[in-house]
Amino acid sequence: MHSKRTAPLEPATSEQGCGGFLQMRMHRREAMRVGFCSALGLSMSDLFRIQAQAALDPASFKEGKARSVIHLHLPGAMAQQESWDPKPEAPSEYRGAFGVAKTVQGDIFSENFARLAKVSDKINVVRSVVGKIPDHSQATYHLFTGYTPTTVIDYPQMGSVVSHLLGQRGELPPYIAIPSLNGFSGGTGYLSSSVGAFQLNADPGAAGEFKVRDMTIPTDVVPAQLERRNHARQIIEGQMRKLDADTDKLDTMDGFYRSAFSLLTSEGARRAFELGEESEATRDLYGRGYKLKQNAPAAVGERLLLARRLVESGVRFVTVNYGSWDSHVDIKGTCNEMMPALDHAIAGLVTDLDQRGLLDSTLVMVTTEFGRTPKVNSSNGRDHWARVYSMLLAGGGLTRGQIYGASDATSSEPARDAVPLEDFLSTVYHQLGIDSTVRLPAFGGTRPIDIVKGGKPVKGLIA
C-alpha cells in the first residue's frame, strides 16, 4: 500500500501483515509465516478486514506527512537556560555558567549545543512551551498522555494512541521504547494493552553485546514446530472463547502471539536491531565514546541510531530515554556530564535523517517534562519550572530552522506565542494525520474521550 520506501533494509512486509508475503520472494521464513496465519484460522479477507478496521476506527484519516515519530525524552527536566534558550544578558544569577553558540540563522543556543547550532536550519526550537505541574510524575504523565493524571480515567500514551489508530506497518511492533519506558509516563490507559510499547529492556549503547531478550528462537526448535504450536494453541483457545467474556483480553493475547511469531521468524525484524550494519561514518555521526559518571557509556547516540533503523523498518513511534536531568544541585556539572553526547546525537540524527531523505517523513521531538527555575539556587542548581520551557521539533512536514515563541527576559513566562503542552502534542498528532480533537471510544465505546483535550495544532510550525 505504501510503496515509497527508502529503507536500505529488506522492505517491511507490508501493511497487510501476512498478506504482504505475496509481494516478496518466498523463502523458508516467509513460507512459515503463511502457515502461521492460516494456523490462526484467519483467511486473507479476515486480515484485510482487521487491517481496515484498525485503520478506520474510530476516525477515518489520511496518513499525514509524518509517517513515524522519534521521541527523545530527557527525564528529570532539562533546563531551557542551559540548552536552547540561553539568557546571556540576564543578571548572572539567572544566566548560569555557560556561554552561547551562534545558530545558522544568527540566533543563539547555549554553547552546550554547538553542534546542533550548526544544523539549526533543519530543526525548530519551541521556546514557549507551557506545562501545568512542576512535579516529575504528574508532568511526565501529562507529556506522554496529554492529560494530567486522574484516579478515574487512565489515559493512553501518545505512542499507544498512534499504534491504536495507525496500526502496525511492517514486521515490527508499531511502538517501541529504547531501552524502556519512563516509569511515570503512564501506559495504554483505557486502550487495550495490545497497543503498549514494546520495551527492549536492552540498551544498544551499553557495554557488551546488544541483544534484545527473547528475540531469537532457540536453536533446537525447528520451524515446523512453531507452526504446530500455534495450531495447537488455537485449538486450546476455543474453550476460553466460548465464555464470551473479556474478549478484548483474549484478542490482545492473540495479537501478542501473532506479533511474537512475526518478530521471531522475520529476517528483516532481526536485522533492524543490528547496529553493526551501519557504517563507521554513520556511527561517528551520532557520536561515540561519551562517558557519564562511573564511566558508564552515555549511549544516547546508539539509541537514536537504533531508533532510525526501526523507523526505517516501519515502526510508527519510537520513544528513547536519555539521562537524568533533575539538577537541583550543580547544574553545571550535570550539563557537562550529559550534554556533549546529547548535542552530538541529536545533531547526528537530524543530519542522518536529512541525508537519507527521511527527515520529511520522520518527526523528531525532544522533550522534557518541564523546565527549570529562572534563578540559579543556593546549591548552584535550578529547581522545577513549568511556566515556560523549551522543546525541539524537527522534520515530519514541519517548518525548518525556526525558533518558535519566546520566553521573557529571565525565562520566567512566555513572552510571545505561548504553546501549551496540549498544542505541542496536537501539532505532532496533526503531522501524523491524526486530528487530536477526535474522540476515542473508551470503556467499550460507552465513553468517547478527546485524544488531547483542548489542543490545537500550532499553525506557525507547520510547513
Next chain:
Amino acid sequence: MEEEVKIAKVQRIEGVRGRRLGFLTFWVMLVLAVINFAPTVCPAAALVNGATPEKTDRETPSFRRDVMPVFFRAGCNQGGCHGAARGKDGFMLSLFGYDAPGDYFRLTQEFVGRRVNIAAPEQSLVLLKATGTVPHTGGEVFTVNSPHYQTLLSWIRAGAKDDSASVPEPISIALEPKSIVFDGERKPVSTKVIAKYSDGSERDVTTLALFSSNNPAAAKVDESGAVTPKGRGDTSVFARFNRFTIGAEVIVLPEGKEFVWPNPVPQNAIDQAVYRRLEQLRILPSVACDDATFVRRIFLDLTGSLPTRSEAEGFLADPAPEKRSKLIDQLLSSQGFTDMWTNLWAEWVRIKGGGYAPSATDVKAADAYYEWIREQIASNRPWNEFVADQITASGSNLTHGPSNLFTMLVHDVKVTPKSLASDFSQLFTGVRIQCAECHNHPFDRWTMNDYYGWVSFFTGIRRKQGVEPREFYVFNDLAAPVARHLVDDRPMPATVLGGEHPVPTGGDPRKALADWLTAGENPLFARNFVNRFWAQLMGRGIVEPVDDMRVSNPPTNGPLLDALAKRFVESGFNLRALLKDILESNTYQASAASNPSNAEDTRQFSRAQLRRLRAEVLLDAIVKATDGERGFSYFPKGTSAVQQYPRSPGDTTRLTAGDSFFETFGRTARQSVCACDTKTESTLSQTLHLVAGDTVLNQIRAGRVLERGLGQKVAPEALLEDLFLRTLSRKPTAVENTQLAAIVSSAEGKPELVYQDIFWSLLNSSEFIFNH
C-alpha cells in the same frame, strides 16, 4: 494598574523566600501537583441565576465565613491559579484556603491599599481583576452584579477587617439528596449543600460549593449542583466546601428495557449486598462456575499454586455435594495458604534482604521478619494483634522479626518520620495522607493538623547499633521533639487521624496508635484490609486502587464493603473466617462467562474477571505443571517463587525483584508501598518470553514428564489427558481430543517433539495464563 502588574511580577521572580510562607520548599510543589484539576486558565465560574446572596444574617461579611468561600467557589485559590505554591502573577492565596491569616495578610498588607483599597473600595484590585475590568490572566471570574462581588465589596467597605478569633467554623457538610436514581425520567435533579458550623448553626452553601462527577458519561453536575443523567451507569457526584468533600450516589438506569430480576438465592451477606446492587443496576449475575474452574481458581487465589493432577482429579471425582466447602477448609489450613499470604504481607511491607549493614535490612533481619509473619499467618493470629505487634515493635532486627517494619519500610540508613507516616497511613488505612503535608487534602477530610499530628507518632523512631554490625535495635525515643505545623510552626503532638485531641503522653505513643487503629470501631482499618483481601480473591477492590481510599473515590458497593468490615470485626479479625465467607459466596464462585447484561461489567462483581496470574504465581504454575525446577539466586534449592523475596549481598535500596521473569511479568521490586507496583497487564515482552525465552522450554525438559509418559508407553489419549490436568486442571474436551490427536498422528519425526509442542501450547494458552 499596569504598574501593579509589573511590580507583582518582579516581586515573584525575586523569589518568595523570606516572605510569609516563602519557605515552602519544592515539596510543596510536588504535593500540590497531586491535585488533579489544575487548568492553565482559571475557569470563569458562571453564577447561577437567582442565587441567594451569601450574606443574609449579618451586616458585615466575615473574612473567613464569607470572603474566603468566594475565593474557593470562584476558583481563585485553586492549584492552577493563585493557590499555586508560588501564587500566580504575583498574588498567592493558600490552596483551597488552608491558611486564612496568610491570605488576609497577602490581601490587605502585602501591598497596602492596592489589592484591597478601603478608601475607594470599588478600585480594589481584587475586584477589578475578578470582574475582568483590568487585564486578568483568569479572565472575568464574576460580574459586578453577582453576590460574590457584593460580598467582597461590603467586606472592603466595612474596612476589610480580619475576624476576631471567634468565627464559627464549618464542622461538616451534607449533600442532599444522598442518592439519586434516574429511571426513565431524564430531567435534572438539583442538589443542596448544607454546612454545619461549630456554633451549631447551619447554612445553605450550595452557591459557594464546587461540584464534580466521577463519571460524566453517566451523569453530569453543573455549578449550581443540578445533576443531569447522560447514559446508563453509576457515578458519584461530589460537593466540596471549605475542607470538606461529600458525595452522593447517582444511578442512571437503561431506558425502556424490560428487566426481570430472577431472584437468585444469596449464599450469605456478601451475595445479598452484591445482588442488591446488581438488581438496582439491572445487571444479572453470571451462573456458577464448573468444578474444574473452581478448583483451579481457588488453588491459585489461596495458595498461589496450581492443583496437582491428583488434587484436581480427586476434587472432580468427589461426589459429595459439600465438596467445595470441604476444599475451602482444606486449603485455608494448608501450608500453601501460609506461603501465599505471607508473600502478600511481605510484599506490602517491602521485605528485601541485603548485605549492607548500615541500612539494617540484612538478609538475616529479613528472614527473621519473614519467619515471624509465617508463624502469625499459620496460627491465624487475629489480624488486629498481628498488625499491632508490628506497629509497636521495638528490639533487635535480627531476633525480633516484627521490629523490621521499621527497617523494611525504610531501606535506608536514615529513618524519615514523614515517609513512615505516609506509608503507615497508605498501608494500614488505605489513606494517602501525603497531600496534607502542605495543604488540607482537597478531596478528602484530612487536614494539615491531621498530617502533622500523625507524623509525630514517628519522630522518635530510632535505630541503635547492636552487638554486631548487622544488628540494630529499633526503639522510640520518647524525648524526641514532635513535628511542627508547616504554616505556623506550632508543635503538633501525636494525634490519630481525625482525632480531636493528642494521644496521652507518657508511654510509647505507638501503643495508642495501635489501639486506635485496630479498634473494632475504627472503620479505616477493617475496611482497608477486607478490601485488600477482596481484591486478591476477586481481582479488583471494592475501592480501587486499594490504597487510595478517600471520600472522592468511593466504593463501587458501599454496603458490601461495610458488610465485609463488620464481619471481619465480629469474627475477632479472623482472616480465615472472613476469607471463608467470601469463598463460599456465589459471587466468588461465579463463572467468567457473561450474559447480555453483564458483559461490560468490571466493577460490580456480577461475574468472574479474567485475571493474569501474578508473576510469581505464573512462574510456580509453569514449574509445577511441568514437574520442573527453577532456582533463585541466594535461595536454597526447592524454594518456590511465592516463597522467594528479593535478596542480594549488597544494598537493598534499589534492589530489583531479583529475577528477570519477575521483571518481565511485573512483580514489584518493593520500591514503595504502592499497590500499583504489582502489575498484571499483558505485554508483548511477556509473550516473547513464553514463546522464545528459556522458561517454558527449560521447564518442560527439566520435568521429563513427556519422556516418562512416552517411556512407559502411555496411550496418546492418556498422555493428552495428563497434560491437560497438569496445566488446566481439566480433561480435554472431545473436540480438543480429536483435533490434537490429529496433530499427533500427522506429525513426522520424534513423537516427543509433537507432545512438547502441545505441552508448550497448553502453557501458552489464555486458559493457563489467566485465572478465570
